[in-house]
Amino acid sequence: MITLNHYLLVAGVLFAIGLAGVVARRNILTIFMCLEMMLSAANLTLVAFTRFHTPVGVPDYSAQSLVFFTITVAAAEVAVGLAIIVALFRARQSVSVESVTKLQG
Amino acid sequence: MPSLLFYFFAAITLLFGAGVVLARNPVASAMSLVVSFVGLAALFISLDAYFIGTLQILVYAGAVMVLFLFIIMLLDIKAEELKKGNVMPIVGGVFLAALFTFQVVTVLDGFKAGDKPLPALDLAKAAEAPELAKMPSITNDLKAGSLPDAKLMGLTLFKDYPLHLQIVGLLLLAGTVGVVVLSKRDRKEEEA
């Protein structure tokens, strides 16, 4: 049977895949997408915990509220982030992460 | 049977998640991510979180990924060529992922509280809760034996976290304004 640990494990592996993608890929957009994946994994963890913790017979909705807010904020962040990427593209004519080295030093 | 479904959707999520990382073409990455999100939504639904699952599809797969595809199209990004000298990041990424997975497995091994199966929902008892006294729609649903997920979610959001809602609203406003400002071209550039 499916226990809480199964869901947590799935979330964990998803997060790991996202982490690998952020470090390994060169295209900024792909990196961004992997970032979203990591966020979703966290959401899955939270939802799993709401379901398995039922103080009054129904799932605990506080964590689900958190998931709600997370999704919202993630959407806003994606919008702004993509706007930045567009501006970056205009400046550098490339979306490779190697071309952004202003943080050096 | 439900466990089979769980494994199926979990597999979809993870496989297409890997596909995001491995695909060369960014459009392929985006598409994989969409399917992965669908699997994830199925997982949410299996956890009786209907509202969140729907939200996932609507917002994430519907809005965010479409935005991604718009940008890819706007910037006309080609597939990434296989360049030399990219070994280090890949090795680093794989190393990180493996180590993290190992740590998760180790931690979950010792997590005894996580071994319990899906607890049953006692809806009759929930109907007796004092704060639901003035909510006939919810209590009726509960007494009828179905979980009014969206309604309970709404109750929690507006009763317990109203301020947070306002703030998130403001955040969205700020985000919108920011996006507009960031994507404006320079006046000089236009006239030149």
Place this chain on the structure above:
Amino acid sequence: MNQQSAVTLILLLPLFAAFSILVLKRFVGDFVCKTISVASAFICFVTSCILLGAEPVTGTILTFIDVPGLSADIGFILDQQSAGMMFIVTFIGLLVHVYSLGYMSEDESQSRFFGSLSMFMFSMTGIVLADNLLMMFVFWELVGLSSYLLIGHWFEKPSAAEAAKKAFLTNRIGDFGFMIGILTLFAASNGEISFAALKESLSAGSTSGPLHDAPAWVMTLAALGLFMGAVGKSAQVPLHVWLPDAMEGPTPVSALIHAATMVAAGVYMLVRVSFILVESELAMQIIAGIGGFTALFAALMAVQQNDIKRILAYSTLSQLGYMVMAVGLGAGEAGMFHLYTHAFFKALLFLGAGAVIYACHHEQDIWKMGGLRKQTPATFLTFAIGTLALMGLPGMSGFFSKEEILGAAHHECSWLFWSSAFTALLTSFYMTRCVVVAFFGKARTEHASHAHEAPMIMVAPLLLLSIFAIFSGYGFFSGRLQAMVPHADHGEGHTFVMAVSIAAVVIGAGLGFFLYNGKDKDPLNIKLFANKFYIDEIYAFIVKVFQDGLAWLVTGLESIFVDGLVARLPAAIACRVGKTARAMQSGQLQGYTFALGLGLLLAIYLVSQVLPRH
């Protein structure tokens, strides 16, 4: 005045003279400095004459060290041996001072010369009067220093500077052995270093001390250590190399230091510590062997030397060998007797050689002299007297003292006797050669034909010394003046010894006269002797090997430790650390993300594994 203050005067007056010359040199002229020095020498001589024949006494002048475990003072012993030696030192010292007034009259730095002479007198007096080993060692070193100053008086000449250095360094090697001997005795006798205390410690009977019970090897080590000091100072083989080179110094210096006093200090010291030496059979044999060998060795080398001072230097080596051999054979008194007579006739010979050099305008090669018999009769006469005394002609003082030694050799050890007899033959051979070539025949160069007698101030000491050279062996002179009373018993074979020694003298002289009369260049040409058996070259090679080895070792150690560990290792570490730190600021987004992931993993590890354990 009482004896303590008299001794203090003899010891400290030359020091005071040397100091005042040092200070006053640039203010007053040469004349004042010379006067100070000669006056101090004269006063010391008079005082030491007064002290002759006094009762044996010891005393302390100054407490030098007084700590628990070691008590040494600047003291003095006044007995027959030291009084007699004092007489020789001050007498010859005074004569040399007077002689130098004439010989060095044209020198530029006379003040420095006389100051160094006074310094030497002070140091030598210290050795003679010393009542403990530490004091003797201190003054031993001072004598070495004075010798360095005097040999290197004409230090602008590179050969003179080299010779002074060589003398000092060779002496140092001997002094190292001397120090080991002193320390051995110090350790074995639980902290005693004065002669009286050591003697008491060694004696048997009810008051026997720790030294009496010391094992045999300790006494041998001590004896050999002390002997090393004598080897250095008295120029025995293998440390003989400095004495011929020391002839670079002015001739009065050679007369004073390298004939009469400083080199004799070694023999004097050996006789002083003879009560220790006799405890070790092995050490005595070694001492006798080295002494006899040196005598023969030096005589062989002297046969082919052409510089008049070198000939005399090797002859000094040879006679010193006799004295050391006598000590080794147990006849220390005979050795002191020979030292005493040798001081007179060797000083006479050196001063005479100085007169000859002066006469021939500073020419020292005997093959460039000749016919001086007629040109400088007084010099010739005194030189001949000195030669006869050295050869051991019956009737001269040298005959008596040498016969004593030969007698002891005949009594103790047969082969040493025959080698000493052969050495006596060689001695008379080369001295005859020297006299014949330099004084007989025709003048060989311009300078020689224009030679004239030295001034009276130089000849007077010669005359005085020649009287002593003849008569110092006789009874009415000895006793009071003499350093040691020789034993009257000669044992059996006395006549035989006398016959052999007379025969050696006659054969050698005849051979020398026959070979060299009327010749203009040397008929014999033995390269081995002329080149001093190539000992100097061997030593130079040994030193070079050790020096190169040491340099190689030090270079290796330096490049590993100093260079590598201290200099290059920190540099390499700093470089590596810098490179690693720089990689963290690469500006690459993926690098930063990787670091972030690592931090995350670390945090998870800490939270899940480390914290719950506490």
